[in-house]
Amino acid sequence: METLIKKQFCAIVGEDRFRDQPEDLISCSYDAFTVEAVPDLVLLPLTTAEISEILKLASKHRIPVTARGAGSSICGAPVPVKGGIVLAMTKMNRILETNTPDRYCIVQPGVINGDLQTELARSNFFYPPDPGSMAFSTIGGNLAQNAGGPRCLKYGVTADYVLGMEVVLANGDIIRFGSRNVKDVTGYRLSGLFCGSEGTLGVVTEITLKVMPQPAAYRTVLAVFNDLDDSAATVSDIIGAGILPAALELLDKVLINAVEDANNIGLPREAEGLLLIEVDGSEEQVEKELALIIEKTKKNNAVNIQEARTPEDRDNLWQARRSLYPSMARIKPTCIVEDATVPASKVPEMIRGVRSIVNKYELLCGISAHAGDGNMHPLIACDKRDHDEMERVEKAIEEIFELAMSFNGTLSGEHGIGIAKRKYLPMSVDESTLKFMHKLKQAIDPDGILNPGKAI
Numbered sequence: 001m002e003t004l005i006k007k008q009f010c011a012i013v014g015e016d017r018f019r020d021q022p023e024d025l026i027s028c029s030y031d032a033f034t035v036e037a038v039p040d041l042v043l044l045p046l047t048t049a050e051i052s053e054i055l056k057l058a059s060k061h062r063i064p065v066t067a068r069g070a071g072s073s074i075c076g077a078p079v080p081v082k083g084g085i086v087l088a089m090t091k092m093n094r095i096l097e098t099n100t101p102d103r104y105c106i107v108q109p110g111v112i113n114g115d116l117q118t119e120l121a122r123s124n125f126f127y128p129p130d131p132g133s134m135a136f137s138t139i140g141g142n143l144a145q146n147a148g149g150p151r152c153l154k155y156g157v158t159a160d161y162v163l164g165m166e167v168v169l170a171n172g173d174i175i176r177f178g179s180r181n182v183k184d185v186t187g188y189r190l191s192g193l194f195c196g197s198e199g200t201l202g203v204v205t206e207i208t209l210k211v212m213p214q215p216a217a218y219r220t221v222l223a224v225f226n227d228l229d230d231s232a233a234t235v236s237d238i239i240g241a242g243i244l245p246a247a248l249e250l251l252d253k254v255l256i257n258a259v260e261d262a263n264n265i266g267l268p269r270e271a272e273g274l275l276l277i278e279v280d281g282s283e284e285q286v287e288k289e290l291a292l293i294i295e296k297t298k299k300n301n302a303v304n305i306q307e308a309r310t311p312e313d314r315d316n317l318w319q320a321r322r323s324l325y326p327s328m329a330r331i332k333p334t335c336i337v338e339d340a341t342v343p344a345s346k347v348p349e350m351i352r353g354v355r356s357i358v359n360k361y362e363l364l365c366g367i368s369a370h371a372g373d374g375n376m377h378p379l380i381a382c383d384k385r386d387h388d389e390m391e392r393v394e395k396a397i398e399e400i401f402e403l404a405m406s407f408n409g410t411l412s413g414e415h416g417i418g419i420a421k422r423k424y425l426p427m428s429v430d431e432s433t434l435k436f437m438h439k440l441k442q443a444i445d446p447d448g449i450l451n452p453g454k455a456i
């Protein structure tokens with residue numbers, strides 16, 4: 001990028017929020033996936049007006065602009081593959097309003113999900129989407145990836161909570177849509193278009209979210225199985241019986257041991273499968289649901305069922321669940337996390353299929369799943385410097401997606417497409433629909449400057 005243009009960008013944000021030194025550029029060149037690409041500049045805007053000016057100038061010179069939250073995406077979504085500018089949104093991190101009587105809050109995009117949860121908990125409210133990365137990922141990034149998490153089985157994903165947005169378009173125009181009302185049918189529902197668009201349609205600068213009162217009671221249990229098939233069958237039985245737990249998580253033996261190695265919290269190392277199940281609601285409802293769940297786990301040969309007795313026990317179990325990726329990443333330098341998703345009733349067959357694929361390619365793979373909604377997470381520990389191993393990983397992933405498609409599944413339940421899964425899109429989206437998506441992108445961002453090379 002020419003020095004003169006750099007100076008113009010610097011003038012918009014000021015020198016203290018302008019970065020062009022190698023260490024700053026490299027910091028924004030990767031995410032939790034494995035690809036790296038270095039931008040020309042990193043800018044840290046504070047206001048919508050600054051972002052509008054930046055985009056006007058970038059548009060004029062056709063410079064790519066990629067918004068970045070915490071950089072925790074696992075599909076390459078915030079990696080600036082065409083260089084240009086990274087807009088680091090982390091300084092726009094204020095919670096602007098929480099209004100519990102009207103059940104909404106308004107936040108800037110750089111607010112960390114966990115910080116919002118802490119703030120809402122003071123009024124006994126919560127924001128349901130709870131990605132495993134909630135301690136560090138931003139609401140802007142969650143929105144752009146339409147993030148999910150364990151609680152989304154019962155409560156839905158990010159898009160289900162977005163009431164309104166302010167967005168800066170590629171040409172610098174600022175648009176606002178939606179409102180503070182939990183019911184609103186006024187014009188097109190544009191929030192649905194922007195959720196999951198991976199920063200390719202606009203830079204989100206303010207978000208209005210629906211929030212929920214906290215349930216009166218929780219019960220959390222850990223069910224241990226000697227056979228992974230039995231744990232998967234339990235998932236189908238629970239959902240089939242009409243029970244919708246707040247979370248229904250599955251871990252196989254590889255992951256039980258990886259988590260135990262990393263956290264040492266007493267998980268049963270010999271177990272082949274483990275279900276972490278949480279129910280919430282009124283006292284009466286959780287008692288009733290828990291009794292039914294225990295019945296189903298026993299019917300499917302659970303060898304042990306432990307209940308979290310204290311809030312600390314519960315926190316430890318969830319902490320262990322959230323540590324899956326870092327625990328696997330301790331084993332080998334590269335950890336590939338997939339999230340092919342199938343209808344819940346297909347979870348047992350999908351698990352068997354994934355196991356046989358990774359065994360065929362001799363890969364070290366742990367299987368976890370937000371099993372209640374069929375969102376599978378095979379985690380493959382590998383080494384990106386080992387070409388032979390990475391070829392086998394590629395082949396296995398392709399077969400895993402083909403298997404998911406054969407069950408009427410989908411490529412991604414929550415992590416998004418980014419660059420990692422673009423080549424597989426035609427498996428899941430037909431040609432005319434893909435063309436329609438490209439036309440939308442062309443209409444909104446005609447020069448293709450917003451996060452080029454991602455999502456579609």
Ligand SMILES: Cc1cc2nc3c(=O)[nH]c(=O)nc-3n(C[C@H](O)[C@H](O)[C@H](O)COP(=O)(O)OP(=O)(O)OC[C@H]3O[C@@H](n4cnc5c(N)ncnc54)[C@H](O)[C@@H]3O)c2cc1C
Pocket residue numbers: 031032066067068069070071072073074077078089109130131132133136137138139140141142143144145146147148149150197198199200202203204205322325326414415451454
């Ligand atoms: C340990 C770990 C656990 C995880 N667990 C989960 C999980 O349970 N569920 C889940 O869904 N994901 C999970 N993820 C993936 C990741 O955390 C999510 O995709 C998250 O939503 C990314 O947020 P971020 O702030 O890191 O965004 P980034 O990774 O920085 O960016 C993600 C995308 O959002 C865009 N973007 C960021 N801010 C804006 C903005 N203001 N306007 C427009 N576009 C923007 C970027 O351009 C990019 O395309 C996990 C990741 C890790 C490392």
